Amino acid sequence: MERFARIGEAAKALGVSITTLRRWETEGRLCAEHTAGGRRRYDLAKLRPEWFHAADRAIRRAIACACVSSHDQKDDLERQKQLLELYCARQGGTFEGCGGNRPRRIGKSASNLSRQVSLSLKEGNVARLEDCRERCKIPVPVMASARQIRLGVDLGGTKIEVLVLEGEEREIARRRIPTPTGSYEAILDAVRRLVTEVEEELGLAPLPVGVASPGALMEPTGLVKNSNTVVLCGRPLRTDLEQLLARPVRIANDANCFALSEAADGAGKGDSVVFGVILGTGVGGGLVIEGKIVPGINGIAGEWGHNSLPWPSPGELPGPECYCGKRGCIETFLSGPGLALDHARASGERWRPEEIVRGAENGDPACEATLRRYEDRLARGLAHVVNLIDPGTIVLGGGLSKIARLYRRVPHLWNQWIFSDRVATKLVAPRHGDSSGVRGAARLWETPISPPPSLRNFGKSE
Ligand SMILES: [Zn+2]
Structure with a gap:
């Protein structure tokens, strides 16, 4: 059999119907490859049945109810929810939290929930927690300890x-x-x-x-x-x-x-809306609101690098080709390779980003001009971000975030494109540097x- 299979063969390999396989694809649980002629094919090497059976177990949902009796027991409620979530995950299910204080006041939703649970118990769709506890053999992770x-x-x-x-x-x-x-x-x-x-x-x-x-x-x-x-x-x-x-x-x-770490105890601490930008081999972004990551329904919130460069000059059109299939994406101008390519195009010199920065510091006019174009483009790109989500802080990360002059010059430039007479957004360097990703x-x-x-x-x- 060929490695890249048609839909019928792929469904057979997984032991499911074609309809189920199509549904899984819509839900994002597997991806089809495309042949040069644009036909859909499924990579048999990636269709190991046990993964999809594991996925089925993962979408079993658990109903858990945590309750405290007053407002000042919020910490207790959080503690109960966290333990229930860990417990449910160990059983191979996903957790949907439900908690509240003063059971009398949430009377209606509580009685609905209890009716729903009794019905499910009768139908045999729900296992009682006590039964689950007997089967559970994995210790609670150490987070649930005093340390x-x-x-x-x-x-x-x-x-x-x-x-x-x-x-x-x-x-x-x-x-x-x-x-x-x-x-x-x-x-x-x-x-x-x-x-x-x-x-x-x-x-x-x-x-x-x-x-x-x-x-x-x-x-x-x-x-x-x-x-x-x-x-x-x-x-x-x-x-x-x-x-x-x-x-x-x-x-x-x-x-x-990265954005979560910097928002929690880094350069964005204290701001309710923080946008984290990665300027490295690629350009990405992440959004944190009130201390929580906003992933987005498609999982792409903050993927700002594949918007096209805003307010382009005629010389910037149609822009360099991007690996995503489009031309002129922000990433093709603002990534490290994008900066090097722009310098090579303007000066004929194939220099690395750090050499261009050093050149500008030593008074090389071509390097200075390249960095000025870079700053202008970064200001335009970030003006879009500010107009859309108006963050309190934008934190730069990735290799190019080490260019100190960006923090001085870009906020002067972005005013002309931001739709506000006064811009309070701060542009800052990361507090945790390269460690922000792992801390987050x-x-x-x-x-x-x-x-x-x-x-x-x-x-x-x-
Ligand atoms: Zn792109």
Whole structure:
């Protein structure tokens, strides 16, 4: 059989109907490849039936209800919800929280919920929590202990980094290795080894794991799309890591993790709307509102690098070709390779971005002109962001965020394109530099909270 199969063959390989396979594709659970002639084909190497059965388990939903009796027990409520979520994830289901204070006031919704649960119990669709507890043999992750520890993994194109965060700020372990090339399985195995090594070193396991991944993540399985680490594309990364690490794993786009870290305790701390920008080999963005990542329904919120460069001059049209298939995307001008290409086009010199910056510092007029064009384009691109979401802070990350003059010059330039007589948005350098991605990944497990003593053994094997 050919490796790239038609839909009928692919459905047969998975043991499902063509309709089910089409539905999975619409839900983003698998991706078709396209032949040179534009026909859809399914890569049999990526259609391992066990992944899709795991995905089916992952969309089983759990109904959980947590309740406290007054407003000032908000922390208790959060603690209960977090434990219930961990518990449900370990059973292979997804959690939909439901909690409130003063049960009498939420009387109507509470009685609806209880009716729904009784009905489902009668129909045999729901297992009682007590039954689940007996079957649960995996210990509660260490986050639910007094030490409040969580582990982040940054899955970069060139390196994989692991960091363990204690409490809000303190780093207690860090490891970094080059990303294995060529195979998805090798990347999964490298993550497993790093996590195991760090846990053994600290004598703490299992830690709650958050992962920053390139590309957009589609739930319910964490299926990766648009990733520049192409072996991840079309793979259910979250469910695979959960299986491999035997625990719930949270996963988010790397630019979102960067923005989350900088919004929480970095350069955007204290602002309710923070936009994080990555200016590196590619251009990406992530949006955090009120301390929470906004991923978007298509998983692409903040993907600003593939908008076209706004207010272009005739010389900027139609713009360089982009790998996404369009021309003149912001990324083709504002990424590191984009900056180098622009300089080569104008001066005939093939210089790296850091050489261009040094040249400008030493008074080279061609380098100075290249950086001025870059600043003007960055100001136009960010003016679009401000007009759309009006953030309090924009934090720059990635290699080009080290160009100090950007923070001085761009806010002077962007006023002319922002639709406001006064612009209060701050443009700032990242506080945590290269570590923001991995710190944000650890922070995917929200504020760590210790459970009260009565809940400490919840779900543990007897
Ligand atoms: Zn593009």
